[in-house]
Amino acid sequence: MHIAAAVASLLLAPAAAASYRNVAYFTEWAPEMFNYNVNALDGSRLTHINYAFALPEADGSLRFTNASAAFGSAVGDPTSLQGNFGQLIAFKRANRQTKVSLSIGGWGNGDAFPGIAASPSLRATFIANVLDVLVNLGLDGVDLDWEYPTGATDTANFTTLMRELKAALNQLSFRAELTFAAPGFDNDLGPHLATLCTIVDAINLMTYDFSGSWSRVSGYSANLYTDAKAPGDMKLSVDAAVQYYLQKGCPGTKLVMGLPLYGTSFENTPGLYQSFATPTVGDNGAAGSWRYKSLPLAGTTEQVDTTTMATYSYNPSTKMLITYDGPATIAAKMQYVQKYKLAGAMFWDASGDADAGSARSLVSAVVSNLGAGNMDSAQNTITYPTSIYSNVRNDGRPTLQLYTSRGLAISEWNGMLYANTPRHNLNERFEYDATTYLLKSLSGNACLDAYPDVSKAAGYALHTWSCDASNGNQKWKIDAQNHRLVHATHPNLCVDVDPNDASHGVQVWQCHALNNLNANQWIGLPTERVTIANKQRVLAGNADAGTVAFADSTNQHWIVDNVHQTVALSTTGLCLDAYQGWNGGAVHLYSCSQSNTNQKWTYDSATQQLRHVKFSGFCLDMGSASGTNPHLWSCHAANSPYIGLQQFTYASVDYPFMN
Structure with a gap:
């Protein structure tokens, strides 16, 4: 037939x-x-x-x-x-x-x-x-x-x-x-x-694996019809x-035909329904199993048994039969x-x-x-209001974990805020509402509140209090580029963590000038997805070539790990890597490793430069206005005519309200 x-x-x-x-x-x-x-x-x-x-x-x-x-x-x-x-x-x-x-x-x-x-x-x-x-x-x-x-x-x-x-x-x-x-x-x-x-x-009918290494003789693994x-x-x-299944009372509309995306091989066999040897090779996680994308193997031709409607290939030299x-x-x-x-x-x-x-x-x-x-075109569900995960809830109020420059996590306990070793528990989770500017602790179900207190050196005290969108003490803005938590009502007031505070307390203090940022006021996400751009040209990566360049209108994003100081291409996980500490030193993409010091970077929001940690005094440099061949170069001073080649905007992709 x-x-x-x-x-x-x-x-x-x-x-x-x-x-x-x-x-x-x-x-x-x-x-x-x-x-x-x-x-x-x-x-x-x-x-x-x-x-x-x-x-x-x-x-x-x-x-x-x-x-x-x-x-x-x-x-x-x-x-x-x-x-x-x-x-x-x-x-x-x-x-x-x-x-x-x-x-x-x-x-x-x-x-x-x-x-x-x-x-x-x-x-x-x-x-x-x-x-x-x-x-x-x-x-x-x-x-x-x-x-x-x-x-x-x-x-x-x-x-x-x-x-x-x-x-x-x-x-x-x-x-x-x-x-x-x-x-x-x-x-x-x-x-x-x-x-x-x-x-x-x-x-879902598993209508495959009709034969395999367990069989007495070789045979088809997913034939449509029985072979007489x-x-x-x-x-x-x-x-x-x-x-x-039909005879047992199941309507056809409830039965889904199972199909294999792999082939089953029989080694040292003269052909179909013949003896075979124990399988020794395969590429699908087990001997005798082959991913469909690999088939037919080199040296064989795909054939179809039109009686059973089964696909197979056979190599007479190696005596291997594969059915799929x-x-x-x-x-x-x-x-x-x-x-x-x-x-x-x-x-x-x-x-x-x-x-x-x-x-x-x-x-x-x-x-x-x-x-x-x-085909079934019924839509899926994309909003789950009670999920514990912010990106699953999809309600516009992200849940955040906030870190200090020293890798400590800000947490709430009994209405007070502390900075401690991360435990990744509910005390470290905060929900931000970009409409009301409220930052709510999920453990205490209360909002960050900075109220006037003359006994404090900064004139304000920080705690959590019952959330109230009309309470000006509870308005905050999260600044992604400068990595600060700034009060939206009280002028020039920032969240501040004093490393000398034995109680590990979190306080508020006058915001430091952007050209004199203080590590005490560095507050950011442990990791964030960002774009890094120079005017209209955006830093992009070519994973296949392992290269980086600046390009117009690219949507490539980078995962900045603020804890380990790495910058990784979001689509691959390859990291921005500079291994030559001199002017013109190469910058490329390389497999990420937290121990690889060539991959350590820090973003200086005051100068908008991406500074290399290992090669101190060196920055990412576009190399030219086109940015087609970026490299490492001595960090330019603010008054240098070449500073523009090293200045990059740093914008959050997931949380635009931070920008």
């Missing part, structure tokens, strides 16, 4: 109200293992992203294997969600039709599920924790990946858990979906599937799985989705795909075959 005939035999126009899903799992380990980050996801074509995984604990709590990858480091702004989830909330705002769910469980991570599902109290605890995570991380749903409920007791308890979880999700102020991952073969959930399909929004010639233990197929999905089989599978009015497609996992939008991309192929106008 020719491919065209196979596809034509399945042709059926989609229903007018088609709203197909295009789901991809994003794994927590993808950034580190494959250098695949959130910004690589195809937001123009994916309707759903499932973050894999949170792990269930026996007490009903949730755990992330790599919390640093998930949430980011505590160094920086701990009140703002960072890491993968911080990138995902920004991704959602840029791609309003893409919903993000949390997948809980995964292969080998389900030991706690039976106990949780069996206990009413543990179910309640688990559900409460799930809802808490969704609200705080700014998610649109949950995907349960219990592999697998077996036996009458577990399957009945699983159904109860799903029913109670869906009821709780329905009580949220935003729409939250519930899905679960299910095996691509007959399973013990059968008697409950009709009920489960009335509860959940969709079931296959041995009896190799009869699995996508069609067989879908028909099983390709553009032709995706086309046939999407015709099948249309024929049986299925809910769409799901990929494991996003990091394996070819470049977004390319002819080889399978994520793109799903959309081109189903039709862009037929």
Whole structure:
């Protein structure tokens, strides 16, 4: 049978109200293992992203294997969600039709599920924790990946858990979906599937891994149809799985066809349904597994079995067979989705795909075959008013952590302010309202207040007091460029931290002149995203070349770490690095290291110069008016005719009210 005939035999126009899903799992380990980050996801074509995984604990709590990858480091702004989830909330705002769910469980991570599902109290605890995570991380749903409920007791308890979880999700102020991952073969959930399909929004069928290193002989891993010639233990197929779920009472509109973005290899085999050797090579984290983007391997040709609609390649020299999905089989599978009015497609996992939008991309192929106008376009949620993270709340009142020039965090305790070693707790969190100019302590739920006190040398005392937008004592402006906290009502009054104060107290004092700034009044964020510009030309970086230059109208941003004194290109994490301490010394981008003194810089707001810490007396210099080749140069005096080549504005990107 020719491919065209196979596809034509399945042709059926989609229903007018088609709203197909295009789901991809994003794994927590993808950034580190494959250098695949959130910004690589195809937001123009994916309707759903499932973050894999949170792990269930026996007490009903949730755990992330790599919390640093998930949430980011505590160094920086701990009140703002960072890491993968911080990138995902920004991704959602840029791609309003893409919903993000949390997948809980995964292969080998389900030991706690039976106990949780069996206990009413543990179910309640688990559900409460799930809802808490969704609200705080700014998610649109949950995907349960219990592999697998077996036996009458577990399957009945699983159904109860799903029913109670869906009821709780329905009580949220935003729409939250519930899905679960299910095996691509007959399973013990059968008697409950009709009920489960009335509860959940969709079931993600794992219609892949039909063969692998565990198999008796080599075989296709994701074939659409069963091969009549296959041995009896190799009869699995996508069609067989879908028909099983349909026969058990699940409507097609609840079934999402799973597709692999990886290939499965069989070494030292004469071909299909033959013996093979234990796998020894692969590029997908395990021997015998290959990322789709690597296929077909050099020296092989991609082929399609038009009877089963399976893609494969075979190298007769090395005797390696690799089976996977390709553009032709995706086309046939999407015709099948249309024929049986299925809910769409799901990929494991996003990091394996070819470049977004390319002819080889399978994520793109799903959309081109189903039709862009037929994809689920329901919008995600982007505002979560009760989240503990300021960038997730998205209410215009950022939560800040304020540091001194000596790396101490300002904190509130019993109505007073102190500067101590950072603990990253609620006492160090302040909420700023740029409309009322109120700066509120979240621990005391009271606002910074500077009131007249003749007993104080500065004439004012500082404490926290009940917030009142009409109280002039509570008006503050945060100055990003000069890194000061300035009173907006009382003239020439700044927050000040005296290092000789044994009580570590924070006070107010007369503001020092900008040309004579004092370290006692340096108050800023631990890290901040900024633009560094000279008039209309903005400092930009080329990560591939490792170079920096000034350019017109660029939107490149820099992450300034005020604690470690580094300046990093926000899109890559590469740091501004000067390793030659002389006039004309090279300045380039280099892998960030807190111990690399070539990367230490400090911004002098009085002169607007970016000064090098290691090479004292040297500054970043544009080199020429065009700034195409910036370098290190002796810092010019204020009256020098060349000072303009070293003067840069420093503006906050995330908090414009500070500028």
